Amino acid sequence: MTVNTQPATERPDPRAFGLPVVEQADIPAELRTLVGRVHALIDTVANTTETDPAVLAEAAAAVEEVTDRLAAAPRRQIGTMVRRDLPDGDSEYGTITNIVAGDTNPAAPPLSLVPAAGGGVHGEVTLDTVYQGPPGLVHGGWIAALLDQAVGTASSLATSPGLTARLEVNYRRPTPLFNPLEITAEVERTERRKVYVNGRIRVNGEVTAEATAIMVRVEVPE
Numbered sequence: 001m002t003v004n005t006q007p008a009t010e011r012p013d014p015r016a017f018g019l020p021v022v023e024q025a026d027i028p029a030e031l032r033t034l035v036g037r038v039h040a041l042i043d044t045v046a047n048t049t050e051t052d053p054a055v056l057a058e059a060a061a062a063v064e065e066v067t068d069r070l071a072a073a074p075r076r077q078i079g080t081m082v083r084r085d086l087p088d089g090d091s092e093y094g095t096i097t098n099i100v101a102g103d104t105n106p107a108a109p110p111l112s113l114v115p116a117a118g119g120g121v122h123g124e125v126t127l128d129t130v131y132q133g134p135p136g137l138v139h140g141g142w143i144a145a146l147l148d149q150a151v152g153t154a155s156s157l158a159t160s161p162g163l164t165a166r167l168e169v170n171y172r173r174p175t176p177l178f179n180p181l182e183i184t185a186e187v188e189r190t191e192r193r194k195v196y197v198n199g200r201i202r203v204n205g206e207v208t209a210e211a212t213a214i215m216v217r218v219e220v221p222e
């Protein structure tokens, strides 16, 4: 039982599987601004107390008009990947619309995970009411989603990309909205294609949720 690390150069290039790759640096700043404003729109619509039918109808028409204008351009191919440079000089691929970490997904927080000094990955994210479950708290499914992303990224960077076969989440304390969530994960051991990974979310240094996972590395045809 050893932790087998694999250099980034041996990771499969998504283009070999017919998946387009976008360089993160090539995503237009204006698209990033649009993504941020649409996220703010989601949060605002979810929380508005506006009841004037005329105001609401006008807003819906304005959103429809913008949607139609953007829909005039072709949609991205499903499975489009983004290549990101990491601070340690390594790089990673992720799906560009990933619901947790996707650069162009307005519904994503987004969570950015980078290699941690002591091994594994870490990231920080603050969630608004878009992710609310119980009053003032992060939805349990979203806690699992954050942890799934963290264990998946830790496994991918330490070995090679895989799919989550098993994810067990222990919800120890409520995870609050509007507080920085510190997310960490690291590989414990590998057995053939199975990668055993642990992850956790901390708020003010206290663990609110932790996960154990088995990732199964995808087989890359020779």
Ligand SMILES: CCCCCCCCCC(=O)SCCNC(=O)CCNC(=O)[C@H](O)C(C)(C)COP(=O)(O)OP(=O)(O)OC[C@H]1O[C@@H](n2cnc3c(N)ncnc32)[C@H](O)[C@@H]1OP(=O)(O)O
Residues within 6 Å of the ligand: 092, 093, 094, 148, 149, 150, 152, 153, 156, 157, 161, 162, 163, 164, 165, 166, 191, 192, 193, 194, 214, 216
């Ligand atoms: C930088 C990029 C970072 C990306 C991060 C992304 C994070 C997000 C990750 C996800 O959300 S993935 C989406 C959710 N997961 C899935 O949809 C996976 C669905 N399941 C499958 O596709 C297959 O079941 C799976 C690929 C997991 C395994 O099928 P395989 O046919 O490839 O594996 P196989 O059955 O040959 O088993 C290989 C080993 O894994 C073990 N295994 C398979 N499924 C298991 C399971 N469910 N639990 C425990 N072990 C399992 C199996 O016993 C065996 O162990 P041994 O080597 O000891 O014989």
